[in-house]
């Protein structure tokens with residue numbers, strides 16, 4: 001599965017995908033191109049360092065969102081992208097982009113959706129006083145963080161958490177979850193039926209020790 005990544009910022013989720021690929025943990029997924037809309041962003045530098053082809057398309061250079069979207073599609077199609085992974089990409093994409101990739105467009109969001117969509121999700125969750133925060137990987141639809149949920153990880157908010165410490169603990173889980181979902185997609189373990197998405201685990205759980213013991217004994 002040929003993966004294109006779009007990013008706008010620091011790029012730590014992109015880095016997690018790059019590192020997982022280097023460790024052989026992305027299965028048959030391969031990051032073939034990274035596109036950014038902010039030329040000075042960390043994500044671009046990370047992709048270049050990893051030797052991944054890149055492109056820059058600044059939204060500000062286009063007269064309309066539609067033209068920006070077409071420019072993205074054109075750049076991504078050049079690399080025959082099957083699945084588009086958003087990793088801190090701070091623009092809303094229109095239907096032409098969402099329908100352009102056979103394995104869809106996915107996004108990492110730093111909250112347990114449907115709670116706290118949009119920007120500053122961790123800040124919103126912290127200020128609200130949640131006991132369980134977390135992160136969500138979802139298919140992207142035309143809304144803001146409203147698409148079908150693929151996988152989530154819950155992260156407890158501890159009594160002595162600051163907004164920053166909570167954000168860091170969520171981010172660490174994002175870095176585990178995103179590569180696992182990309183791998184599952186690449187391995188055909190993600191089945192989608194409307195809003196219902198089922199991910200088949202990598203392997204069947206091992207037999208409980210007690211059963212093995214009684215069998216052997």
Ligand code: GRF
Nearest residue numbers: 009010011012013088108110
């Ligand atoms: C992450 O928190 C991600 O969940 C959100 O944007 C942030 C991007 O961070 N969509 P990074 O650029 O991957 O470090």
